[in-house]
Amino acid sequence: MKKQIYCTFVGLLVTVLLVSACSDFNSINTNPNAPTEVTSGMLATNLILDISEQSGTKGFLRDDMLAKYIAWNEKLEGYQYNEFGRDSFGGLLILNNVDQMVSFAPNGEVKKSYQALGHFVRAFKFFRMSMYMGDIPYSEAIQGENEEPIYRPSYDTQKEVILGVLNELDQAEQLFAEGTNFEGDPIYGGDVAQWRKLANSFQLHVLINLHKKTGDADLNVAARFQDIVNNRPIFESNADNFQLTYSDQDGQKYPWYKEGNNFLIYPMVSNLLIENLKQLGDRRLFYYTAPSPVQIDQGRAVSDWDAYKGVDVASEFANITAVASSNDYSNINLRYSERPEGEPTFLLSYGQLNFIMAEAAARGWITGTGENYYNEGIRASMEFVADHTPDDSRFHHNMPITDSYISSYIQSSEVAFATTLESQVKQIVIQKYILFYMQSPWNPYFEYRRTGYPAFPINTNSNLNTPTDQIPNRWMYPSDEFDQNRENVQAALDRQFGGEDDVNGKMWILKD
Template structure:
């Protein structure tokens, strides 16, 4: 021990007498010493677009009833909610992109990205929690405001819509920029995303369609008539995966110990079977038991989902019977998988279809509805190898897609509410393992699809016959921003931070 100490002491003395040489030896001549707008843009965009990996990737899809988890009881599967997140750390330096840009037109492009990133993060937070800090947020460094007040949700949404409008204007005045892994810096593509994203925000405000300050219908009409929006799957807000480390599909099997646990939900399988929809053969594998009993993998009846509301012991009993459908192999066996979306052209089509059903625009609802289904099917076909392993001899060919969509048009409901239910249901089916919590937001807003709820298995102890409608505020807010979060809880929920009480947009 003494000898080791002496070596350490000699080393410390050496460092003290030759610090400059140490710095020289430990400098990387190829590493940048200056932060650039492009570097900041890449980090911010990936933070916005990326999703968790392995088990974490599946968690939103338990809440969305896409998947049943068989490892053990998971809260989201059984409607158990805790605290949400309220951190804007990923965008606290977004304004530096503008400062470091170099030219006026580049500064406009990065300004557009800054506004979009801000709007996205505030949208996610308020959708989860209700009232959040907005006007005072991100002012710790500039104004030394470490304890931001909470804005009411209406003002937050007005701010979000304003920032999205500013983003569109900035991109319109900008030019191609670097550091963009989504659209290679194309400002025209970013304008499509910003305006499509705005339509998605507006549809989430459907219960406030008559509010004169929000002016939802007029905003929607103006964008649809005058602004660039998504026109095909090529515009999707998505990350295209590769076979490189750190860029593979989030549930790819290599290094993933959780591939044995997910089973496809009956909420997905039963709806696809009822509609004779071949997406079933791309989402799931057939039941091992039914194949053993002589059924074909191309038979709709070979696919069996598990009701995600079943008590856990019943789920495990079904798993032991082998009469259930696992994930399709394409989710685990292909390194590149499929691109992971935050907002797709297909989903946008359903947003517009719903707006049309509500009378916000004069477009025919059924036309956008059919476009949404066709885009979903084409996306799957384009991003899946054309082999029996992945489509079980039931491929999504162009002729099948065309025929299926025509048939959907003839059976499209007549009444407004029935149309909305069918639109939201198809949006749900098109969002399988995509867009994280998006279909949960639609469910709590519209009640569609009508997911099964089992009080006997529910972890929502205060209201076991309901799915919670929000997350609680994080404990850090109660510890460090007590006065402001307490005031927000009192203003919204009578002083109780309750997962079952309605936030403003849901009233």
């Protein structure tokens, strides 16, 4: 899975070992000539990388299979055919390091910054975990090492988890505002002004996922959203993106780079992505994919839209392999595999934030027009792609994205902002879908689950879910919970899904 490959931290001794071994990105924050000792900065590095690093090679594309960007022709892949299994709470163990990170920091403003970082990482991880499974342990989680340890935590409702997440993001924003720059940050260099923007922008991301809960007075979704937009700093450009940047150094190369990657021949780009790009006249087609070799051999130019052929990702696997054998399909663009720098991988971007704001404006949560935010989201998304692609015909196939092209694209009849709410939401989410290609793991699936856009193809003959006419809504709880914490996990299942650990169960956040 492209869900983070988490380092497990149990006690200080294990922390000392992992702080140097978990990631090569740590080397940019550690002096190799200095004695090895645990510091707040070292623990901060590992906490930040834990939520931002992604698996390499095949694992990098697993969520892209689920989100119907990619078909895979090596062997039948469960996510391509909607097979969900059990998740794990193991990714929460690293949160044991939050208190240690704070305790090692000297009193004063820098301690507040580490406290703020701890709240942000907790909020990020608990929100994601709840989005995977529904109700989860939160208020009693990660307390096995306390003076009064809790080994069998109760499950908080998803609403309680999200209220806690929103509160922790508020605390993070306030503490970063009172704090000072800190060590150990491989993304923003410890700049608390950047982290304030991130905490607030991420809270807007959480809130847009609550669009069905605007009537809940406890959540106060629209007013919270409006207050952040009106009174707090948020992302202002692509320079604010929460992203990892890669290089040609060992251990810091792009996850799909060709070196050591034995899977380059297996991805096939989907019809869903390619046809949406073609219908919109979107030149990201030429940056995201490669032309079919068969179409080029037949005389089509690399700049010909018809040279790009997607596959039906829901087609039965025998049909996928037949297309693969024909060689008449589009693979992933070479810019992802030929350059060790690839492009930065983001978890939250300025373009994404603008689409969030566009939807909020369309729903009447904030003043201003959804159209302006929508247009700015498109511009930021296209500029991100163009800015991270060398001017090389292998990578843009003689169809470069320029300022004038972006302006004409936004003004085109296919892209111009619609007049009805449902059509506007559809446009916004499809633009998010295009933005998320090879980015922001699992969010394209969450957006589809939330809105139904874009419509993922479902083939009852190939779908591994039961029933075969739908895509699952969640991952099941970890199997060890039924051995070690049965009473509490069963209570959560009774409360949510009629007692069954059902991948098709509809969690609270999805209900009207």
